[in-house]
Amino acid sequence: MTTxxxxxxxxxxxxxxxxxxxxxxxxxxxxxxxxLIEANGSFTAEEVVTLIGPPPRPxxxxxxxxxxxxxxxxxxxxxxxKSPAAHARIIxxxxxxxxx
Numbered sequence: 721m722t723t724x725x726x727x728x729x730x731x732x733x734x735x736x737x738x739x740x741x742x743x744x745x746x747x748x749x750x751x752x753x754x755x756l757i758e759a760n761g762s763f764t765a766e767e768v769v770t771l772i773g774p775p776p777r778p779x780x781x782x783x784x785x786x787x788x789x790x791x792x793x794x795x796x797x798x799x800x801x802k803s804p805a806a807h808a809r810i811i812x813x814x815x816x817x818x819x820x
Contacts (some may be wrong), residue, residue: 737744741776749775749785750784756768762801763813764812765782771776785814792816796814797815
């Protein structure tokens with residue numbers, strides 16, 4: 721019997737979302753996230769999407785951001801979203817270790 725964990729389902733969902741995200745949007749996201757880290761020391765996905773616009777599907781933001789942050793071993797801190805449409809949900813601010 722195979723056991724499926726929540727983490728396995730999350731990985732599969734992110735992989736599916738990434739496979740359906742336009743490569744150009746992923747590149748824009750990564751370039752803007754890198755620019756925000758360089759300029760401000762950190763970024764949130766909300767800030768990046770405000771600057772580059774949303775992808776075709778909302779779940780693609782998290783998948784692309786997660787891939788970018790994991791690949792660069794970024795450090796997470798949490799804060800409330802600023803966009804009124806986000807209803808003050810908790811979001812992640814990403815930075816390089818020791819930069820915040």
